Amino acid sequence: MPYPDKRDSKDRLQLVLEVGQAFNSVIDIDRLLGLIADRTSGLLNSERCSIYVVDSERKTLWTKVAMGESKIEIPIYSGIAGAVVKTGLIINTADAYSDPRFNQEVDKRTGYCTRNMLSGPIINTSGEIIGVIQVLNRCQEDFDSTDEEMLGALSGFAGNALENALLYDELRRTFYSVVEVLAATIDAKHHYTAGHTARVAEYSCGIAIEVGLNSDEIEVIRIAAYLHDYGKIAIRDQVLTKPGRLTEEEFEEMKSHAAKTTAILSKMHFSKQYRDVPSIAGAHHEKYNGSGYPLRLDDGAIPLGARIMAVADVFDALTSDRDYRKASSYEDALALMRKENGSSFDPAVFKAFERYFEKKFGLGAS
Amino acid sequence: MPYPDKRDSKDRLQLVLEVGQAFNSVIDIDRLLGLIADRTSGLLNSERCSIYVVDSERKTLWTKVAMGESKIEIPIYSGIAGAVVKTGLIINTADAYSDPRFNQEVDKRTGYCTRNMLSGPIINTSGEIIGVIQVLNRCQEDFDSTDEEMLGALSGFAGNALENALLYDELRRTFYSVVEVLAATIDAKHHYTAGHTARVAEYSCGIAIEVGLNSDEIEVIRIAAYLHDYGKIAIRDQVLTKPGRLTEEEFEEMKSHAAKTTAILSKMHFSKQYRDVPSIAGAHHEKYNGSGYPLRLDDGAIPLGARIMAVADVFDALTSDRDYRKASSYEDALALMRKENGSSFDPAVFKAFERYFEKKFGLGAS
Numbered sequence: 053m054p055y056p057d058k059r060d061s062k063d064r065l066q067l068v069l070e071v072g073q074a075f076n077s078v079i080d081i082d083r084l085l086g087l088i089a090d091r092t093s094g095l096l097n098s099e100r101c102s103i104y105v106v107d108s109e110r111k112t113l114w115t116k117v118a119m120g121e122s123k124i125e126i127p128i129y130s131g132i133a134g135a136v137v138k139t140g141l142i143i144n145t146a147d148a149y150s151d152p153r154f155n156q157e158v159d160k161r162t163g164y165c166t167r168n169m170l171s172g173p174i175i176n177t178s179g180e181i182i183g184v185i186q187v188l189n190r191c192q193e194d195f196d197s198t199d200e201e202m203l204g205a206l207s208g209f210a211g212n213a214l215e216n217a218l219l220y221d222e223l224r225r226t227f228y229s230v231v232e233v234l235a236a237t238i239d240a241k242h243h244y245t246a247g248h249t250a251r252v253a254e255y256s257c258g259i260a261i262e263v264g265l266n267s268d269e270i271e272v273i274r275i276a277a278y279l280h281d282y283g284k285i286a287i288r289d290q291v292l293t294k295p296g297r298l299t300e301e302e303f304e305e306m307k308s309h310a311a312k313t314t315a316i317l318s319k320m321h322f323s324k325q326y327r328d329v330p331s332i333a334g335a336h337h338e339k340y341n342g343s344g345y346p347l348r349l350d351d352g353a354i355p356l357g358a359r360i361m362a363v364a365d366v367f368d369a370l371t372s373d374r375d376y377r378k379a380s381s382y383e384d385a386l387a388l389m390r391k392e393n394g395s396s397f398d399p400a401v402f403k404a405f406e407r408y409f410e411k412k413f414g415l416g417a418s
Numbered sequence: 419m420p421y422p423d424k425r426d427s428k429d430r431l432q433l434v435l436e437v438g439q440a441f442n443s444v445i446d447i448d449r450l451l452g453l454i455a456d457r458t459s460g461l462l463n464s465e466r467c468s469i470y471v472v473d474s475e476r477k478t479l480w481t482k483v484a485m486g487e488s489k490i491e492i493p494i495y496s497g498i499a500g501a502v503v504k505t506g507l508i509i510n511t512a513d514a515y516s517d518p519r520f521n522q523e524v525d526k527r528t529g530y531c532t533r534n535m536l537s538g539p540i541i542n543t544s545g546e547i548i549g550v551i552q553v554l555n556r557c558q559e560d561f562d563s564t565d566e567e568m569l570g571a572l573s574g575f576a577g578n579a580l581e582n583a584l585l586y587d588e589l590r591r592t593f594y595s596v597v598e599v600l601a602a603t604i605d606a607k608h609h610y611t612a613g614h615t616a617r618v619a620e621y622s623c624g625i626a627i628e629v630g631l632n633s634d635e636i637e638v639i640r641i642a643a644y645l646h647d648y649g650k651i652a653i654r655d656q657v658l659t660k661p662g663r664l665t666e667e668e669f670e671e672m673k674s675h676a677a678k679t680t681a682i683l684s685k686m687h688f689s690k691q692y693r694d695v696p697s698i699a700g701a702h703h704e705k706y707n708g709s710g711y712p713l714r715l716d717d718g719a720i721p722l723g724a725r726i727m728a729v730a731d732v733f734d735a736l737t738s739d740r741d742y743r744k745a746s747s748y749e750d751a752l753a754l755m756r757k758e759n760g761s762s763f764d765p766a767v768f769k770a771f772e773r774y775f776e777k778k779f780g781l782g783a784s
Contacts, residue, residue: 069435076442076578077543079585177443212442216582219445222689223586227593229687234600237651237682285603289655316603321595323588 068202071095072209081221085116088210092187095206096170096199099189103174104133105214106182113137113184124158131155132171133184140181142172142203146194164188170195172203176215183214228275235278242284242292248368253277255364256357258412262404263360268325273357276332280361283312283334295375310337311346332357336365339396351398359398363389363405366396382413434568437461438575447583451482454576458553461572462536462565465555469540470499471580472548479503479550490524497521498537499550506547508538508569512560530554536561538569542581549580594641601644608650608658614734619643621730622723624778628770629726634691639723642698646727649678649700661741676703677712698723702731705762717764725764729755729771732762748779 071091078084085103093101104113106128113133114125129138132153136143148154148166159166167189174183185207190199235249242248256277260270284292287309291302298306314334322329335349335358342350344362354362370385380388386409393402437457444450451469459467470479472494479499480491495504498519502509514520514532525532533555540549551573556565601615608614622643626636650658653675657668664672680700688695701715701724708716710728720728736751746754752775759768 079582216445220586220589223589223593225687226689226692227589227596230597233682233686240652286606316599320599321591323592326592
């Protein structure tokens, strides 16, 4: 929503400060990019705003804003955004299509028609250009020197906020990646087909979306899924990789991996958001009717994340080769699992799994 | 350094904005607390400023600022800071010692003499009180309503910045903790005494400090040290835990753990800061004279972090029990290692190790 077109410099300063300060209240990169774009285009009475982020290693600019969900990546010095990265100056383009630097490609891909455009650098506290902010199609008039001034002030605030968000995002990606790779080494020790944990994580998140969980809740399930079998590190190789049937004693040792997952993960410091990871991860063999292990929890006593993971884990086990049997087809696995709906599996979760299954594999769930 | 005592409201506003905006340029929690304290006491012409951070789970307030390095923790509702947490209001105390809420304990412990004090809440974007900012001993006069107004504005900026820094700090602690615990499971698989990786990390960081590395460089070495033996996950139990001497073939398998460490870690996404973790971690068996493994690197070709870790790793191995021998004393280990100074070990690193050794164990390095 556009702001009143304030030309009074005092009001304008106050608005810029208010909007700029709001940028620093968001650390999530996607939300921040959305917020900067939304508030800047509003303040400058324009239709759209795109934020390009510099990836100095890949020598590209990427953006998500104003283009929907998918990330667009362009060479770092291409188009008018690229000219801003090169010069560090604000560029005021009255008629985009008559400027030879203008990259018509993006309009072609998005169906948008750019008329005028104001572009400026986003600079971090070390003076490096970390992004470009581009405001498109000012209502009625072209962008003037007042707009340039406002964009200059706003991008100062954006620089701070974006740098923090990028750092946070990098750390989060590093964290996930460490969890993923270390967890995947468990797959390597076991005779499961490679990629078991990654697939259980993928299926669990897919089901969680169908259950209607929000993105923070799904993140917790993703981490828990990657770590659900970590207790297997404490199971002897001769049991873990035994080709034939396990003896009763060996099977008890094997089953102990679930409790060991919880025990190992409980030694970690998880921040508030991830607090429940150990109990969710260790409960993936609990059953809805209370006949699972290690704690024989039932129904509501089993964390929702674990009820979701239980379905994902069994589905991947059935659809992967084992030493003693071939993988089932997706449909056969689904049919087999239906028999345990309400006993092993939570019916509400199972319903969500069927919806996910249909979307994912494009097969009728009947 | 105090600012000129500006009473003109326009100048004041500008200074507050300038200082407040600077808060958002720092995401490291310790540096941020220092910056807020420094700039706020300067702007309010006072001697000191302490920032208390609310730990809502432990029901405490903690602070590092104005008390040197060590963290001070007090019950959440104690003292005048506690009264601010309870009421959410700014408290202007003209004479601390005549206010019964004032906690004289902190002055006693620090030898400081508080005269007057201005305390206000730090509030995050959800409206929660996440900290208290306390300015001590205004020069010449008591704090007045102008100071209260400035503190109110500044703590708004501080709230945003502090919330981001706390989130970042939590994520970083979670990341470390995951790395530590997963890495420690390797110790559990091996017949090393428990805690090998943690000790190698501790010794490596201690040596790195003596070498003169900065805190960012030391963080990299800490992570690499925790992960240095991770490649052992790919070594068979029967080799890893064999009680007697290894055959030549088994020894070759054992030695492969170093290259496997690099291979596994190379699959991870590390942010710029941690980019060298895989190559440092996997080079802890390289020797200064080029006779180590897996790459037979020598001298400067071995990353500095790995040269440090090599010393720490051998020192911990010698001073831990093995199946086939008892642990050496610290002095004996040092004497043994001296013989390899310049062949296995980098002399400059070894000198730093000797300084660390003397400080850590209080033993003469001669």
